[in-house]
Amino acid sequence: MDGERSMKRRVVSAKKSAPRKKLPAKKKPVAKRPAPAKRAAAKPKLAAEPSQFATAAGGPWGKCFLPRKAGERRYWLVKSEPEVFSWDDLTAATDRTTHWDGVRNFAARNFLRDGMKHGDQVFFYHSMANPQAIVGICEVAREAYPDYTAFDPAHPGFDAESSPAKPTWFMVDLRAVDKMPSPVTLPMIKRAKALAQMALLRIGRLSVTPVTEREWRAVRALAKE
DNA sequence: GCCAACGTTGGC
DNA sequence: GCCAACGTTGGC
Numbered sequence: 001m002d003g004e005r006s007m008k009r010r011v012v013s014a015k016k017s018a019p020r021k022k023l024p025a026k027k028k029p030v031a032k033r034p035a036p037a038k039r040a041a042a043k044p045k046l047a048a049e050p051s052q053f054a055t056a057a058g059g060p061w062g063k064c065f066l067p068r069k070a071g072e073r074r075y076w077l078v079k080s081e082p083e084v085f086s087w088d089d090l091t092a093a094t095d096r097t098t099h100w101d102g103v104r105n106f107a108a109r110n111f112l113r114d115g116m117k118h119g120d121q122v123f124f125y126h127s128m129a130n131p132q133a134i135v136g137i138c139e140v141a142r143e144a145y146p147d148y149t150a151f152d153p154a155h156p157g158f159d160a161e162s163s164p165a166k167p168t169w170f171m172v173d174l175r176a177v178d179k180m181p182s183p184v185t186l187p188m189i190k191r192a193k194a195l196a197q198m199a200l201l202r203i204g205r206l207s208v209t210p211v212t213e214r215e216w217r218a219v220r221a222l223a224k225e
Numbered sequence: 226g227c228c229a230a231c232g233t234t235g236g237c
Numbered sequence: 238g239c240c241a242a243c244g245t246t247g248g249c
Contacts, residue, residue, distance in 0.1 A: 079247090105232075105246095128247060186248080204231055205246040 061199055064115040064210040075211040076116060077123040077134070077200055078174070087124050087136045087179065096176035097141050101149045102157050104169060108208040113144040113170040115210060122174060123211060123219065125200070126183075133183035134219060142173035180223040194218035 064074060078100060080086065090098055103109050116122075117140060124136040146167035149157040162168035189195050195218055199209035211219075 081247095107232090132248075205248095207246090 061203065061210055064111065068117070074115070074117065074120045075122070075213060075216040076111065076120060076140075077125055077209050077211050078138075079125045079127040079207045081128045082126045083128070086126065087176070090124065090136070090138065090174070090176045091179075093176075097173055099142075099147075099171045100174050101147050101171045103147070103171065103207055104157065104159070105206060107204070108206045109168075109170060111206070111208045111210060112172055116140050116143065116172050116208075118143055121177070121216065123216075124174075124176075131183055131185045133185040134180060134189075134223075135183050136179045137177045138174040139177050140172050141175040144170040144172050147171040180220075182223050182225075184219050184222045188222050189219070192218060192222060 068074070082088075085098070090096060100112070103112055120140040122138045122140065123134045124138055125134050126132060146164060147157070147162075147169040148164075149155045150159040150162040150167070150169045151164060152158055153160075157169075159168060189198065190201065195201070195215055198211065198215050199206070200211075203209060
């Protein structure tokens, strides 16, 4: 345990959203939402099962949950804001390894909890950064286990609905393998035809996404240009 | 700073 | 199950 408290996938806490625009007049007025305290106490929805997610998404991403051939290795991408936890932070960590806490999105959690296996290779992407880019490669050093930062009321990742007996959120351990020879920036990724279907570009703003073997090779080739 | 995209909540 | 409100992500 290294005692760090950072959340790799930062939950921006201080920022307040701007007020919503006025709704068109045709929309009927709706009762006010309950007070935050009441909402916080409400039951969360059940998480979608990975198979459901795969079906609903209709894309190729469900494949990352399928059984593997012996020795099959799969590929992933994780995002982190370097101001919160950077590639350099990872390489400076004990054993170049850290627990990847802070994932608080069900789809991302499913990829992390049910998809990631020991030895899988993972791109490390800097978001909210200049440049926004894949900057390194790490690997899954430990498969999913409960994200204990969700149990700590003092931690920004606290979630009262998650308990040690029935954890909602999970983390893996990631170990730095190699820095990219050069950063593969978001514009480079967007320009590359081979990467047009990449989950990074296609599904929401997930902090954990699958990468196909073809995409993996394409990104690595971009770093060598 | 802006805002599109998307997830979640919860009244109905 | 629908959908308005609202919160967050994260590129621009």
